[in-house]
Amino acid sequence: MATMIENEVPQGLNADPMIPQLYRVDRVRDETDDTFTFSLVPENGEAKISFLPGQFNMLYVFGTGEVPISISGNPALTSVLEHTTRSVGIVTKAMCLLKPGDQIGVRGPFGSHWPLNEENGRDLVIISGGIGLAPLRPVLYFLMAQREKYRKIVLLYGARAPEDILFKKELERWRGKFDLEVQVTVDRAASGWRGNVGVVTPLVARAPFDPSNTVALLCGPEVMMRFAVMELQKRGVPHDRIYLSMERNMKCALGYCGHCQYGPGFVCKDGPVYRFDQIVSVFGKSEV
Amino acid sequence: MTPKAPRFNNCAVLSPQQLDQLLQVLIKRDYEVLGPTIREGAVVYDHVGSTKDLPAGWTDEQAGGKYRLKRREDDALFGFVGGAHSWKKFVFPPAMRLWQAHRSNGLFQIVPETRKATKFAFIGVRACELHALSIQDKVFLKGPYVDTVYKLHRENIFIVAVDCVQAGGTCFCASMNTGPKAGAGFDLALTEVLHEGRHHFIVRIGTKAGADLLSQVAHEEATAADVEFAENLVAEAAKHMGRSLDVNGIKEMLYRNIEHVRWDQVADRCLSCSNCTMVCPTCFCSTVEDLTDLSGQQAERWRKWDSCFTTDFSYIHGSSVRSTPRSKYRQWMMHKLAYWIDQFGISGCVGCGRCITWCPVGIDITEEARVIREGETPASAAG
Numbered sequence: 080m081a082t083m084i085e086n087e088v089p090q091g092l093n094a095d096p097m098i099p100q101l102y103r104v105d106r107v108r109d110e111t112d113d114t115f116t117f118s119l120v121p122e123n124g125e126a127k128i129s130f131l132p133g134q135f136n137m138l139y140v141f142g143t144g145e146v147p148i149s150i151s152g153n154p155a156l157t158s159v160l161e162h163t164t165r166s167v168g169i170v171t172k173a174m175c176l177l178k179p180g181d182q183i184g185v186r187g188p189f190g191s192h193w194p195l196n197e198e199n200g201r202d203l204v205i206i207s208g209g210i211g212l213a214p215l216r217p218v219l220y221f222l223m224a225q226r227e228k229y230r231k232i233v234l235l236y237g238a239r240a241p242e243d244i245l246f247k248k249e250l251e252r253w254r255g256k257f258d259l260e261v262q263v264t265v266d267r268a269a270s271g272w273r274g275n276v277g278v279v280t281p282l283v284a285r286a287p288f289d290p291s292n293t294v295a296l297l298c299g300p301e302v303m304m305r306f307a308v309m310e311l312q313k314r315g316v317p318h319d320r321i322y323l324s325m326e327r328n329m330k331c332a333l334g335y336c337g338h339c340q341y342g343p344g345f346v347c348k349d350g351p352v353y354r355f356d357q358i359v360s361v362f363g364k365s366e367v
Numbered sequence: 368m369t370p371k372a373p374r375f376n377n378c379a380v381l382s383p384q385q386l387d388q389l390l391q392v393l394i395k396r397d398y399e400v401l402g403p404t405i406r407e408g409a410v411v412y413d414h415v416g417s418t419k420d421l422p423a424g425w426t427d428e429q430a431g432g433k434y435r436l437k438r439r440e441d442d443a444l445f446g447f448v449g450g451a452h453s454w455k456k457f458v459f460p461p462a463m464r465l466w467q468a469h470r471s472n473g474l475f476q477i478v479p480e481t482r483k484a485t486k487f488a489f490i491g492v493r494a495c496e497l498h499a500l501s502i503q504d505k506v507f508l509k510g511p512y513v514d515t516v517y518k519l520h521r522e523n524i525f526i527v528a529v530d531c532v533q534a535g536g537t538c539f540c541a542s543m544n545t546g547p548k549a550g551a552g553f554d555l556a557l558t559e560v561l562h563e564g565r566h567h568f569i570v571r572i573g574t575k576a577g578a579d580l581l582s583q584v585a586h587e588e589a590t591a592a593d594v595e596f597a598e599n600l601v602a603e604a605a606k607h608m609g610r611s612l613d614v615n616g617i618k619e620m621l622y623r624n625i626e627h628v629r630w631d632q633v634a635d636r637c638l639s640c641s642n643c644t645m646v647c648p649t650c651f652c653s654t655v656e657d658l659t660d661l662s663g664q665q666a667e668r669w670r671k672w673d674s675c676f677t678t679d680f681s682y683i684h685g686s687s688v689r690s691t692p693r694s695k696y697r698q699w700m701m702h703k704l705a706y707w708i709d710q711f712g713i714s715g716c717v718g719c720g721r722c723i724t725w726c727p728v729g730i731d732i733t734e735e736a737r738v739i740r741e742g743e744t745p746a747s748a749a750g
Contacts, residue, residue: 097668101475142657142663330673334506334512338654365694
C-alpha cells in the first residue's frame with residue numbers, strides 16, 4: 080500500500096537535506112595551539128545565516144568527510160557563520176588546513192538550543208570545560224546584548240592549562256563591560272598563574288548565584304557534567320533548570336542514521352541541548 | 368467467467384491460476400514484482416515473473432541459530448514464514464551513492480544522485496512485515512526530515528499481504544500484537560487454503576487500488592463459510608507461536624534493569640556480528656562513506672547499512688562510547704523494546720523472530736527479556 084507523505088522541508092535546507100550547501104572560508108583565527116575559529120560566508124551571497132545558540136552544523140571537507148561542529152558565532156550576525164573546533168580527527172585536521180577562499184560544505188543548522196528568552200529574570204550559571212565553551216559562546220553574545228534582562232551571570236570554566244583558555248580576550252572584555260562573573264580554573268599551571276588550579280566542578284559550591292532562581296547551562300566532557308550536576312543538586316537547583324549539551328557520533332543529523340542515539344532520543348534532533356529531566360533515566364550510566 | 372467488480376468490503380476467492388493472472392496484470396502495469404523465491408537454501412524476496420517462481424511445496428524450519436528448508440506434502444505457495452531478509456532492502460537499499468563532488472581550480476561542485484521513482488509490488492508480505500514497514504515509515508517519513516530515497520521507493524508500492532496459517536519456531540507476533548493476520552497497510556491480503564483437495568486464496572481488499580486490480584482478473588465471491596474457515600486457520604496459527612514475550616510494562620522494566628547482570632552474561636555469548644540488525648525488518652541505522660579517486664578531484668558520498676554492534680558506530684574523538692559486547696547488545700535490545708517506544712511511540716520489535724533464527728549462537732531476545740524480568744531484584748522492581 081502506498082503511503083502518505085506530508086512533511087514540510089524546514090527552511091534553509093535543500094529539498095534533500097543530505098546535500099551540503101557550499102560556503103567559503105572567510106577568515107581563520109587560531110584560538111590555542113590546536114583550536115581554531117573559522118568564519119564562513121555562503122557561496123550563494125543572498126543566503127541569510129540564522130541559528131539559535133546551541134545548534135550545530137555538519138561541515139564537509141572535500142574528499143575527507145563530514146563532522147558535526149557546534150556554531151560558536153554571534154547569533155545576531157546574519158552574514159557570517161563561525162565555528163570553533165579542535166583538530167583531533169581526520170576531518171578536523173583537514174579543516175585546520177583550510178585557508179581563506181577555500182570551500183566547505185555545510186548542512187544545518189540542526190538540533191535544539193539553549194533556553195534563553197524563556198529564562199529572563201533569573202541568575203544564569205554557565206559551567207563549561209575545554210572546547211565545551213564553543214557552543215556557549217553564542218549564549219554569551221546573546222546575553223551581553225541584553226544584559227539587563229538577567230540577574231547574575233556566572234561563567235565557571237575549566238581548561239587544561241592557561242594557554243588553552245578559549246576566547247580569552249572576549250571573556251576579559253565582557254567581564255569588564257557587562258558585569259559577567261568569570262571564574263577560570265586550569266588542570267595544570269606554570270608559575271605566574273594566579274588563578275584556580277583543579278577541576279571546574281568544586282567552583283559550583285561557592286559560585287554567587289541564588290539556587291532557587293537559577294538556570295544552569297552545562298557543556299563539556301560527560302564526566303565533568305556529571306559532577307557539575309551533582310554539585311548543582313547539592314545546592315538545590317531543580318532538574319528542570321539544568322540544561323546540558325550532549326555529544327554522540329553523528330552521520331545524518333536528520334534523525335534517521337541512528338548513530339547519535341542517547342537512550343530515549345537522538346542527540347541530533349532531541350538534543351544536543353537537553354533539559355536534565357529529559358535524560359535523567361540514562362545520564363551517567365556508562366556506555367549508553 | 369467474466370471479470371466482475373468486487374464489492375469493496377467483501378472477500379473474493381482466487382485459484383492459484385487466477386493469482387498468477389493477478390501478477391501478470393501487475394507486470395503489465397509496469398510494477399517490479401517481488402516475492403518469495405528459493406535461493407541459497409532459504410526463502411529470499413526477489414523478482415518473480417509468475418507464481419511458478421514462488422516456493423511451491425516448500426516450508427521452513429526455524430529455531431535459535433537454525434534455518435532449514437523442507438519439502439511440504441502439498442503445493443502451498445506461501446507455506447513458510449518470514450524470509451531470510453525483510454522487505455527493507457528494497458525501500459532502504461543496503462548501499463547507495465548520495466552524491467558526487469567534482470573539484471577543479473580548487474573549487475568544487477556537488478552533484479546530487481539522480482534517481483528514478485520505483486514501482487514495486489510486494490507479494491506475500493506477512494502481518495509482522497506490514498507493521499515493520501509502517502514502523503520504518505515513522506523513522507524515515509514522519510520525523511522533522513524526510514529521507515528522499517526511502518520516500519521515492521516507498522510511495523508507489525503495491526502490497527499483497529499473506530496471512531500466516533502456520534507459525535514458525537521463532538515467531539512471536541501474537542505477543543507483539545502484530546499478527547498473524549494482516550491488519551492494515553495492504554492493498555490485497557490473501558489467506559491460502561489447502562483443504563480436501565482444493566487449493567485457493569481468500570482475498571481481502573484493503574484499498575481502492577487493490578479492488579481495481581482484483582477487478583482485472585476472474586474470481587468468485589467468497590462464501591461466509593469460506594471466510595470463516597480461513598479465519599480459523601489464522602486463529603489456529605496464533606496459538607502455535609514458537610516464542611512469546613511478555614510486553615507488559617517492558618519499557619519501564621528494561622529501564623529499571625539497565626545495569627542487570629544478564630547483560631554481562633549475554634555478552635559472553637554475543638559475537639557482535641550484527642546479523643540480528645541486518646535481518647531485522649525495522650533496524651534502520653546507516654553510515655556514510657566519503658570516497659575520492661586517485662586524482663583527488665572526484666569525491667563521492669555513499670550511504671550504507673550500519674549496525675550498533677560495530678565499534679565505530681559510537682566513535683567520538685578518540686574512543687567509542689559503546690566498546691563492549693555488553694553495551695552493544697544492551698543498546699540493541701533496549702532500543703528495540705524500550706528506547707523505540709520513547710522515540711517513535713511504538714515498539715521497535717514486530718516479533719518476526721529473524722534475530723533469533725539468524726543469530727549464529729542462537730541468542731533469543733524473548734529469553735533475554737524474560738530472564739531480566741525474572742531476575743529483577745525487589746529493589747529494582749520497586750524503583
